[in-house]
Amino acid sequence: MKLTLSAGIGILLTAMFVLSAIFAPLIAPYPLDLTVGGVWDAPSAKNWLGTDTIGRDILSRLIYGGQITIFVALASSVIAFSLGSFFGFLAAVRGGWTDQILSRIVDLMMAIPSPIVALVLLSVLPLNLPVLILVIGVLDSTRVFRLARAVSMDIAVMDYVEAAKLRGEGQIWVIFREILPNALSPLVAEFGLRFIFAVLFISTLSFLGLGVQPPLADWGGMVKENKDGLIYGKSAALMPAAAIAALAISVNLVADWVLSRTTSLKGGRGA
Amino acid sequence: MHPILKLVIQRVALGCLLLLAVSAVIFLGVEALPGDTAQAILGQSATPQALENLRQQMGLNEPALVRYFKWLGGVLTGDLGKSLTNGTDIATAIGQRLGNTLFLAVSAAVISVPLALILGLVAARYAGRWPDKLISGITLTTISLPEFVAAYFVIYLLTQVFPVFLPVSMVFPGMSLGAKLHAVALPVIVLVMVVLAHMMRMTRAAILNVMQSAYIETAELKGLTPMQVIWKHAFPNAIAPIVSVVVLNLAYLVVGVVVVEVVFSYNALGQYLVDHVTKRDLPVVQAVGLVFAAVYIGLNIIADVVSIVANPRLRHPK
């Protein structure tokens, strides 16, 4: 399938974000916590995006912040994805009680908006990266569960799956050879959406002061640090805000493209 | 009994059961997590004796189940306990703030619902043409923004670039409605932005789904005008999906409101919740969490009931 313009832009930007996160120490002009100028200096040749509330270089903090934001979001969407699709397939293939119990647990978890659940949990749990990743991952896995279950249920009633069962194939073959290859495309597209959701989630938590804690910095936290400047017309808080938006939009563009090329499930060869 | 009434009663009962289960999760689930309330209040340096005294005083040594039922009994009689950090009555505090939150949410809903329906209708009417592409492009962008990011862009634009509003929203008893509305204008704009995109996209999808039905082709082949087709044949069948779209998105408001209140230092329930999560004030968090859950579940019950009532198969059984 041909690459569309919007998908191309999306891939390019996403790649840029990921690369700058990986090579942060090489790219960033200044260390994370070094005060290099005055409070909320305007952008200059020395500090391309200006300085923050205590005079640190915003560009450098953005690059390091991207590392944390992308890492947390990626780790939690991997958890959401593995948990969700494993239990989703299990529920679909086993059916009966397994399905009932898993589905009711997920119903219960989805009965309250997940940010509210996260707030309740984080009022008790210690605020560190593993806890944050786990909380976001587990809460988000409910959506993956529903998708994986629905997709594989649709496939499980197909005649070719019945034909495999009548042939005498085992459950492993049925899951991995008949169901999985056909369920993969919608799930891969979903991964992008889960990743965006996790970016927004961790950013919001950090913004509320309940996410990544100093001295570590992420984009949501940077907005929080610099938000008071807006009242004085200092736009420092808008830089990390724009970074969040740009990352989310570019991943969205890629996900949209993947989704559109997998809509025809009967389409044969596509990955 | 009419089958509709039966289904509605079933649905409401199920919702109540769900709320009960949620209350158990909020209380017992949180209790089961690692973390010591007494330690949280007194800090790391507290002596074992002081901790023990506090536990005794707060009844923390009783089994969790007993405390859950005591708590649940309190909730049902309107007693939500006292805040750990400042000892104030939680029910009173919530009562003072709930009104402000509802004012904000209702204002946002009053603007966004009709707007979303109109835009959704326009996008569906011109599906694939430029008005649709324009609307869809803009909404795809706003969907990608978290509430607080959208909020700061709006603040920067409307207080700095075009200074028409104040960046802080204070409402207090005795303010006139007009003054109140002016005060909440910015947060309402942000909430509308966030909710509108989702609601409009889903409305568009719901209408397009109905417009693809064979009976719409029948109506077109009867020589009806596009408006007659939409009003007489599409609309009656789109009510249920649209209402559920609207309600579902009002539920998004529940989350959006928390963040937006913090952004604008708006003294209401969401701000109250976040403050007390930071202070690790568990009784307050549990109580407010339950209130949000109740609103959310309540909205979902309404959506289900509407779609049951709007279904002709159920309204006119064989």
Next chain:
Amino acid sequence: MPEIEKNLLDIQHLRIEATSYPPGEPPRDVVLVDDVSVSLKPGRVLGLIGESGAGKSTIGLSSMAYARGGARLAGGHIILNGRDIIHLTGGKLRSLRGKEVTYVAQSAAASFNPSKRLMDQVIETTLKNRLMPRPAAEKRARELFRKLGLPNPDSFGERYPHQVSGGQLQRAMTAMALCPKPDLVVFDEPTTALDVTTQIEVLAAIKEAIRDTGVAALYITHDLAVVAQVADDILVLRHGKKVEYGTTDQIINAPKQAYTQALVSVRSIDHEEKAEAPPVLSVAHVTARYNGTNFDVLKNVNVELPAGQTLAVVGESGSGKSTLARAITGLLPPTQGKITFAGRELSPALPGRKRDDLRELQMIYQMADTAMNPRQTVGQIIGRPIEFYFGLKGEAKRVRVQELLDQIEMGKGFADRYPAELSGGQKQRVCIARALAAKPKLIICDEVTSALDPLVADGILKLLLDLQRQENVAYLFITHDLATVRAIADRIAVMYRGQVVRYGSKTDVLTPPFDDYTDLLLSSVPEMRLGWPEEVLEHRKMESAGN
């Protein structure tokens, strides 16, 4: 004085195009209808016939200046009542639709608005065009309901679509089309979705209504026997082009074109009933129900199938014929009775069966599309049973796959293709090869030809008969189509509401005296003979009066 009657409808050199968007390829224009000309005089009925994709519905709808889903009327003229309507738009177009021309869709169940009463929908255009006041329109609707044989015609209109049956909805839609007294009605496969015993009644009702109201009609169908009953003239279409155009009598009795001849002679396979042989399958006293229900979907079913022969199981939808297949394959373990296969008693449930039982009992499905994993090549699909049952790998497997492909007449180069790259008939052939690969003694064929066009279906049936002779494999052939049964069966079991109501050799089952249901079923099968539906219904009326 013989007055030359003017044409009501004159379609001249009609061309209809659409843009198709194949996934992964640039959009391209396809021609749906190519240079078709046809005319219709007032009060006459023209049948449009062809296989799927022949463009017959597209032409029918063009007489309302309507093109479905992205198609466009690209060229030619459509003269209706003396004016060209092909470029009509806006109010002029709307006053034509629903007043001069009306439409009866294939699926009335989907074509009625579910949330409005039938009466309001039936008289909608009559009121819109101010043809008569509401009470008069309702009175006319009730008369039409009565004429079309709907139950309780006076209160029928008060019901909602979901409250009446499919056959009744189809009649109601006919009433809706006739209510505004149009000049032309387009019938788009109005009886295709119905069971055969309902079809005959609806067909007779439509025919009578057309005759009584004197309306002109375009009658679209894929079934020659059906169109023969209602049409004065017939236009045969293929791939959007005209094949042959003539009177009904000429098309049925003296078709000129080879394609029309093939359509008329379809299902003329000669099949000699085979002599008795020991059974490969015997089903004894089998009763079954679905989990969590208290209703038996199979009731005390007894049938036997001799080795190398074909048992046809016939019945309408809901008769339990597919359930019988599920019971035999072990997907729905019977609650009572036993199934003996190749001399061994089969374990009721699938997990308890031995590998040889599974191998020797294969299945072919109605929808070849969903019966093949879209992510596997033809080679993988056919190769898997070879590897699974016989352990053949590599070159040996490849050779065997090619052997099977040759057997289903598909030749080289197909092993690397994906199912999406095959035509409907080729897909079904691959499914046959997959079943054959296991070297089975019995293949269950579940409506294997009903999703296919008649000529393609014919090819599949001939292939199946050839393979039966070569491999001595037995078929349990499930179908609702009695023409198919006549073509291939050695034995027949007629099923009705979960029971076998008639069972025996083909000759015995198809020779009178019949039981009531078999009589109903057999007499409902469309025949080319003119006046067949009236004759049958008249006969039925006399019988029921006699009782």
